[in-house]
Amino acid sequence: MSANEPISTNSEWDFELIERYDQEIARIAKNFDLDTYPNQIEVITAEQMLDAYSSVGMPINYHHWSYGKQFVHSEKNYRRGYMGLAYEIVINSNPCIAYLMEENTITLQALVIAHASYGHNSFFKNNYLFKSWTNADSIIDYLVFARKYINNCENKYGFEVVEEFLDACHSLMNYGVDRYKRPPKLSLREESIRQKLREEYLQSQVNDLWRTIPKQAIDEQESTEQRFPAEPQENILYFLEKNAPLLEPWQREILRIVRKISQYFYPQKQTKVMNEGWACFWHYHLINQLYDENLVTDDFMIEFAHHHTNVVYQPPFDSHFYSGLNPYTLGFNIFMDIKRICVDPTDEDREWFPDIAGKDWLEITDFAMRNFKDESFIAQYLSPKVIRDMKLFTVLDDDSKDNLEISAIHNDAGYQHVRNTLSNQYNLANHEPNIQVYAVDVKGNRSLTLRHQQHERMPLAQSTSEVLKHLHYLWGFDVHIDSVTSDGKIAQSYSCPVNSN
Amino acid sequence: MSRVIDRRPNGKNKSAVNRQRFINRFKKQIKKSVEKAVSKRSITDIEKGEKINIPAKDISEPIISHGKGGSREMIHPGNNDFMTGDKFKRPDNSKSEDQGSEASDCGEGADDFGFEISREEFLEIFFEDLSLPDLVKKQISKIPNFKMTRAGITQDGTPTNLNIARSMKSALGRRTALSSPYKKKLARAERELEELKQQDPINKEQIEKYSNKIKILKKRLKSIPFLDNIDLKYNNRIKHLVPTTQAVMFCLMDVSGSMDEMKKDIAKRFFILLYLFLNKNYEHIELVFIRHHTSAKEVDEQEFFYSRETGGTVVSSALELMHKVIVDRFPASEWNIYAAQASDGDNWNADSPHCRDLIMSQIMPHLQHFSYVEIMPRHHQSLWEMYTELKKNFSNFDMQKIDNRDEIYPVFRKLFKRQQYA
Numbered sequence: 001m002s003a004n005e006p007i008s009t010n011s012e013w014d015f016e017l018i019e020r021y022d023q024e025i026a027r028i029a030k031n032f033d034l035d036t037y038p039n040q041i042e043v044i045t046a047e048q049m050l051d052a053y054s055s056v057g058m059p060i061n062y063h064h065w066s067y068g069k070q071f072v073h074s075e076k077n078y079r080r081g082y083m084g085l086a087y088e089i090v091i092n093s094n095p096c097i098a099y100l101m102e103e104n105t106i107t108l109q110a111l112v113i114a115h116a117s118y119g120h121n122s123f124f125k126n127n128y129l130f131k132s133w134t135n136a137d138s139i140i141d142y143l144v145f146a147r148k149y150i151n152n153c154e155n156k157y158g159f160e161v162v163e164e165f166l167d168a169c170h171s172l173m174n175y176g177v178d179r180y181k182r183p184p185k186l187s188l189r190e191e192s193i194r195q196k197l198r199e200e201y202l203q204s205q206v207n208d209l210w211r212t213i214p215k216q217a218i219d220e221q222e223s224t225e226q227r228f229p230a231e232p233q234e235n236i237l238y239f240l241e242k243n244a245p246l247l248e249p250w251q252r253e254i255l256r257i258v259r260k261i262s263q264y265f266y267p268q269k270q271t272k273v274m275n276e277g278w279a280c281f282w283h284y285h286l287i288n289q290l291y292d293e294n295l296v297t298d299d300f301m302i303e304f305a306h307h308h309t310n311v312v313y314q315p316p317f318d319s320h321f322y323s324g325l326n327p328y329t330l331g332f333n334i335f336m337d338i339k340r341i342c343v344d345p346t347d348e349d350r351e352w353f354p355d356i357a358g359k360d361w362l363e364i365t366d367f368a369m370r371n372f373k374d375e376s377f378i379a380q381y382l383s384p385k386v387i388r389d390m391k392l393f394t395v396l397d398d399d400s401k402d403n404l405e406i407s408a409i410h411n412d413a414g415y416q417h418v419r420n421t422l423s424n425q426y427n428l429a430n431h432e433p434n435i436q437v438y439a440v441d442v443k444g445n446r447s448l449t450l451r452h453q454q455h456e457r458m459p460l461a462q463s464t465s466e467v468l469k470h471l472h473y474l475w476g477f478d479v480h481i482d483s484v485t486s487d488g489k490i491a492q493s494y495s496c497p498v499n500s501n
Numbered sequence: 502m503s504r505v506i507d508r509r510p511n512g513k514n515k516s517a518v519n520r521q522r523f524i525n526r527f528k529k530q531i532k533k534s535v536e537k538a539v540s541k542r543s544i545t546d547i548e549k550g551e552k553i554n555i556p557a558k559d560i561s562e563p564i565i566s567h568g569k570g571g572s573r574e575m576i577h578p579g580n581n582d583f584m585t586g587d588k589f590k591r592p593d594n595s596k597s598e599d600q601g602s603e604a605s606d607c608g609e610g611a612d613d614f615g616f617e618i619s620r621e622e623f624l625e626i627f628f629e630d631l632s633l634p635d636l637v638k639k640q641i642s643k644i645p646n647f648k649m650t651r652a653g654i655t656q657d658g659t660p661t662n663l664n665i666a667r668s669m670k671s672a673l674g675r676r677t678a679l680s681s682p683y684k685k686k687l688a689r690a691e692r693e694l695e696e697l698k699q700q701d702p703i704n705k706e707q708i709e710k711y712s713n714k715i716k717i718l719k720k721r722l723k724s725i726p727f728l729d730n731i732d733l734k735y736n737n738r739i740k741h742l743v744p745t746t747q748a749v750m751f752c753l754m755d756v757s758g759s760m761d762e763m764k765k766d767i768a769k770r771f772f773i774l775l776y777l778f779l780n781k782n783y784e785h786i787e788l789v790f791i792r793h794h795t796s797a798k799e800v801d802e803q804e805f806f807y808s809r810e811t812g813g814t815v816v817s818s819a820l821e822l823m824h825k826v827i828v829d830r831f832p833a834s835e836w837n838i839y840a841a842q843a844s845d846g847d848n849w850n851a852d853s854p855h856c857r858d859l860i861m862s863q864i865m866p867h868l869q870h871f872s873y874v875e876i877m878p879r880h881h882q883s884l885w886e887m888y889t890e891l892k893k894n895f896s897n898f899d900m901q902k903i904d905n906r907d908e909i910y911p912v913f914r915k916l917f918k919r920q921q922y923a
Contacts, residue, residue: 454571
C-alpha cells in the first residue's frame, strides 16, 4: 500500500482525474459497505449553480415567479460576495445526480464526490423515510411531466391564472404531506368503537358550544348526524384536491403536483442533521482512507482539512456569525461519537448506551442511518460527550414570564433535558403549526373550517390571514381557522372573507 | 458505475424564464423605481442598470407559521458561564414582528427586497409601449439586412463559389511538386536505358529491368491526379450587416443668456432620452448638435451641453443651419431625420414668423418628426404661438411645455406615445 503514487499533485482537475478519484473513493466506500445508487456526476459553472439554487436544486422544474425571485436574490448576494455558492448540490434520484462546480479545485471535487455521491447517496437509498416516502427512480420523470403539464395549462388558460393558482398551492405546500403513513384498515368492531368514542367526544364539544353560543343550536344536530370530513385531515392539499367543490380538473392536477413535490422534499426536511452528518462522516472517512493509502498528497490533506473544518464549524451563540445550530456540525459530531462509543467506550457511555458500547461501529452507524429521523436520532444518540463538547444549553422563552431562563446546561442534571429539548426542536410537528381540516358545513354555506392545535400556547403568525385568502380561493367558499388551546378552547379565529362566520 | 458528465456547455439561462416572470409580476414597482431613477440620475449614468427595491410585504409568499408568544425552548451552543436557573431580560427584537420564514430566509429581516436590473432591462422598461411616429412603417427594417461581401478565398464552400483560376493554379503547383521526384528518376532511367541499348553486347536483363522501372515510374506519374480535393479554392463571401435603418437626430438648443443652467439641464435630459430611445430603434444614429443664440453653430456633444454662451436669440439661424446640413449631408431618401428643439421660448419677435415659414416649407418635408419642448415656467411668447400653427398642419410635429425636471418623463412619453400611422 505504501508504494502508492498520489493520484494528483496539484490543484487542477480534469475529467480523467475526477474519474480516477471517483473510482478510488468508490472502492473504499465499497470496503465500508456503503450501499449507493449509481452516480451521475455533472460538472457545471457557477451560473448554472445559481440556476440550480433557484429551482430548489432540481435539474428541472415548472416555471414560477417565486423561483425567479430566489434566483434574483441569490444572484445579488453572490455577485456582491455576500455568499459563496455551495460546493455541491445533490439530488435524490436514481441515478443520484451530484453537481460539481468547475471553479473548485481537485481537492474540493474529491471532497464533494465523497460527500455527495457516496455520503448523501447512501443516505437517500437507505434511510427509512426516503425509502417509504420518495421514489428516487421516477422523480426526474415526474418533474418533466409536471413542467409539461403546467406549461400546457399556461398555454390553455393563460399564465396569470395558473400563476395565481400556484401561488395559492405554494402557500399551503407545507400542508401537502402525509405526516404519518395511513394507518392500516381497522377491523369493523374497532371501527365502531372508535366511531362511538368520536361521537361522544364531538357531543361534548358541541354541548360546550351550546352553552356559550346558543344561536348555533341547529347546527349541533346536523354536525352530530353527519360530519365531513369524518376525521380531521392533516393533508390539506390532498383534501382540497379531492373535495374542493369548484375546482377544474386541471386545477386538481396542479394541486396534486405541488403536493407530490412537497411530499418528495418532506423527508429531507426531517433528516437535515442526519443527512448532512452522515455525508460529513463519510467524506471524512473516505478522504482519510485515501490519505492512509498514500493516494493523496499532504497539500491535498491540508486543503481538505481546511474545507472540512469550515463545513463543520459551529459558531458559539454569542458570535457575530451565529445563526442557529449548524446541522453539519451536530450530525457529524453525533455520528463521530457513535463511532467513538463503539470503538473506545467510557464508563459513562456504557451507562448511557449499553446497547452499542463496544460494538462494531460500521454496523451501528449504518443502523442509525437507516432507521431514524432527526428527532428520534437525537433522542437516541445525542451523548453527554457531544453536549459537553458543543456546550449546549437551553433557553426557555415563556411569554407568561418576564425573564428568559437557562433551563439546562451541559452538566449531569441537564443532559437529559438538553437531549429532549433538542429532539423536540427538530420535531417538525412542533415546528410547523399543527393544522388540520376540521369540518365542512356540508348542508349550510359550505364553509371550510381548519383547526390549529396550539403547541405550547404558540399562536399563528400574522401571515395566516394572507394564507387564508389563498385557501379561500382554492376552496371557493368561506374558510376559517380556529386556533385551539390545549384545553380545547378556541383562542383565536381567522376567517376569509374577514367578517364571514 | 459512475458517470461523469460535462454540463457546462448546456448554457446558464435556465432561470431566465423565472426571472422574467418575477420582473413582470412586479413591473409596477419596478417601473416606479425606474421613473424615479430617471429624474434623479445624472446624464452620463443614464445607460446603467438600476437597483430596485420592492417592499417585503408585496413580495412575500405567505405561509402558515408560528407567531410570537407562547412558550418555547431553544438549544444554543457555546455556553460559557451560564448556570441552570440563570435569568435575564428578554432581548428586544420588536423589529422582527412575525414575518414567518420569509424574514429569516432573506437574511434581511423585514427590509425591502432589493435586486438589480440590467441596463437593458432598465431601458426596456423605460421605453416600454413607446415608439416614434412612423416607426411602424419602418418596422420591417428592424430585422437587420445582410449583404454578402467578398472576403478572400477559402478551402471549402459550395460549388457555385468555386474559383477556377485559383484552383487550377494550386493544382498545377501540387502536380509539379509531387511529380518532380518521379520525373527526375524517370529521366535518369530513360537516359541509362538509352545507354544500355547502345552497348554491345546487349544486356537484356538490364534493359528489361530499366524498362520495368520506367513503366512503374510512368504509372506513378499518371496516378498523380490532375485535380485533387485540396486544390479546390472557393470564393469566400461573408454576411455583412447593412444598417438600413439609419437615423439622424438634430438637437437644437437655445444657449442664449435667458437659458439658465436649470433650463439647460432639463433640455439636456430631454435630448438624452430622445437619443437613448432612437438608439434602441435604429441600427445607426448620427447626432447633429446645433446651438444658437443670435447665430447658430454646429458643435460636438461636449460643447453642446457644457460650454457657456450669452447673447440674444434668433431661432431661425439654427433652423437655417439645420436645413443646410440636411441638404448637404443627410438626404431624406437615406436617412430618418428627427429633430428636437429645446428653448425657453425667447425669440426676437420678428423672427418667429420666419421660423414658422422655414419649418413649414423647408424642413418638415424632410423630417420624420419634429419635437419642440419649451422650458418655461411663465407665459408663452411668440415662438410658441407660431409653432402652434405648425402643429395644426403637421401630425408629426409635437410640442410640449416642461416646467421642471420631474416633468420630463411624462412629457417624453406623451411626445412619443405609440402612434399608428397608416
